[in-house]
Amino acid sequence: MTLFNNLSWFFREHWRTYLVALLMLAGVAMLNLAVPYLIGLAIDELITATETTTAETDIRPYLLALFVLGIGVYALRYGWRLILFGTSYRLGSILRARFYQRLCKQGQAFYSINSTGDLMARATNDVDAIELAAGEGVLSGFDGLLTFILVLIIMFAVIDWRLTLVALMPFPVMAWAFHRISRSVHQHFQQALDCFSRLNQKTQEALSGIRLVKAMGREEIESQAFSSISEQAADSNYRVAQAEACYDPVIHVCLSTALLFTMSYGTWLIWQQQLSIGQLASFTMYLGQLIWPMFAFGWLLNIVERGSAAFKRVDQLLKTADTINDKAVLTPTGAELRVRNLTFSYPNSHTATLNQLSFDLPAGKVLAIVGPTGSGKTTLIQLLMRQWQSEPDMILMDGLALSQYSLKALRDQYAYVPQDSFLFSISIAENIALTSPSASQDEIEAVAKIACIHQDILSFPEAYQTQVGERGVTLSGGQRQRICIARALLSKAPVLILDDALSAVDVHTEQQIITHLKDSRNEQSSIIISHRLSAVEHADETLVLTHGCLQQQGNHDQLITQDGWYSRMWTYQRMEARLEET
Template structure:
């Protein structure tokens, strides 16, 4: 029952709904007790030959009226109770989503997408059922059980009641054991479901690569292995569930046997009438539901408890980036970076001795070999990561003094592998500016040299791009992402190797248009292809996490270092490709 205490905040929030449902269930339980009693009275009247037509009509009319009232009350409690549980699911999914948006990139490197999806879907549904069906079964089972026992003891026979209830403690013991088994097996089933989600998501996302490498048979085998594990885990849950009903039916059958045998003896002893025994057996039938409710409640609570534990583990994860800044405006986009050292762990520095400044309105280039720390540097600037020995200032203030939303609103990031949503091209470009007109969207697309290609699509800007932009080429996705960033016209535009999938001529056009359109605004260009930074006001060369060279393009060529060597190599490579 620990989960019910953990959900206390929700029950207090929607106490009116639960109170209305509780009262409706209580009234139903009380009204339902009338029918067996009236039936018993009618049986005795028939046995004694005292039943008259008027009384029969009156009793039947009363039963019909009670049935109509119970119907209305059932509609009422369902609307209140299930409505509340649906609200809980919406609140929990909202909490999970809000919490995930606070997490830094390292969190998503540790957690698989499928697992996070499982917690936000299946686990939330299990908790939702605890707040809905489990509460129903608990309330209704207890109230019906108490009402039945009161009628059996007070209105029929306490002796017969005790006799009929002898098997119940044994059933309670088995239900308790099954509940613990259900918690463990359901937790494992949810874990396996998370793995299945991971495998499904990876298979769909990487279907092109799988086909290109001819890995369909291997992936099918791997997928079948995962589905087999999921089936085995679900079968284990089903095996535990299968134990509930036989125990309940055995208990009910034994209770009926004892009731009929004991009732016959009491009738023989003139301590009970046939009508009272009839009422008693009907009341005993009503006890079947509390028995099932008891087992069902334990089942749902153990499922919900296991699911809530997984959700709670997620929500208790502390964001590595805290949003405690208070400044909500930026007076200058002057950037000052001073990093003594930064590491993802204590053993190896990713960046060390990095110092540079970016004046407002300038173009700044960051180049270097793969793994030199270029993207990490950008993530530090955006506070995706932070380190105790890294000081980054925007304007006159440390970036940690700004609210995260304020800080990140100053930047427009275009990553090398841009993410496109499964909506239209126009909606993807207007992501950061939903109120933008089609003319504004097209203007941004022209700056990114993608407008003409979009107009060649049958649906033009209304073309659906598919999941992650699967219907588009790499260069098209990059240019749409560039257009998306240009539309919001950020004070600082960051192109993180965002031109790697376009040809040299298109790259030159895009950079020329950006330079003309963004006069007075800053640009940071991170790249492998050095042609992208030829016009930069300053370029830094990162080697093994530190600045090895810095200067303008012509100055770096004169140094005859890594930059000059790489530039000559790329010039030769471009000439060879052009010759082909």
């Protein structure tokens, strides 16, 4: 079984636990074997007593033995379930931890080709299937095989080998049918997993965008799209169920045929006085005990094929190479940035997103990046943080290429506020202190004041302990942005990056935040991306990007005197501001 080979590392780590569980299973199998034998002895003794007209026959020892066997079987079954299933749940926990660690190490290139819904499906549904194989799969395989072997030994050696051979005649047909069914289950379950991933992705999109769906009146359209995907998933699962349903009829037909052969040939052996009635009764009960191994083998093939299909999907992700190589160990000692002839294109794109960019950001200075939408501003920031990989020596920090620093050490140099102000479903204070969990309440309030969100927070019923809801849904866009700015300020990283992080606040609040940053963080380098030029007029240097190219470069006073995008946009925004004032 390929799946068990792939999980051999786990079985080796927990071999003691599995050994104890398997010994308990062996004990159950041995005790179960004694039941038909004791019943057969009791029947023969009763028949013998009847034929010899014995006055009394005491079968109480047999009944007592059967009672003790029942207690022993119950205790052992409870023990192996507790041990075996508990260990398999540990496998699921390990796989999910590794899965999450791999996700954390991947860069933007990975997430651009893998959907959230598919990743969630692999971390939940697929891991559950592997976990089931490591628990019930081991149970079914070992217990079924052991019971099958022991029963055959009893039937061959103790009762009658000729009757056993006759009873086993339908079993090769059953083995062939199991092989065909298991291949069908594997194929259909693989399709079902893919459909579940698409359904998961659609569900995630629907829940994330429910407000937009309602605002645009698309409830009916989105419901139809969801129903279509749901029907495809249901159809795939139905085909899996159809394939699985073939196991039971095959088992019942083959075992019924085996019972027919047994009763026919066994009756003839009794007629020839080569077999007793008690032996035939015991043999029939042992044949009945073969029902469990057959069901076990069918269930084993079923869950192993499910687990194999799921393992391929999980293992594919676990073996996906990091999109960003992180083997360096150096830590920057300074935050001075130098960019020389930076050119970058996204994968599978023939157009350069950035083309021949060059600039410097000395420590403690403010760099502004402006330009029309789609000019490559955010891409530049992602390259500086090495979320995408640039060519060697195009970007230097403290005189060394970014690839010479570990990712953690490099990204610790940045306090980043992205365009999408993401908040976790925890309190406001916990969101602000996300990068500095040990921060005091005074430190949290200090950065909240710089970000002009302190008074807003105090107006909430629970102030800083207010729960923000999923993705900060209970807050306005401007409040979310300012909390994210406060969170970035608390990290005290050498470089502060505001990626259009003031777009949802009014001009007055924007100017307050800029003034606070200049007054309290003048030793910190800043990179500010903004469509509102009033937010960057204080910058030491401004880059004007158009279609990935550097069109203009200079400070505010220099750029407004030039005939270019900056001066035209500045004039337009000033006129717009005057109109709003009037």
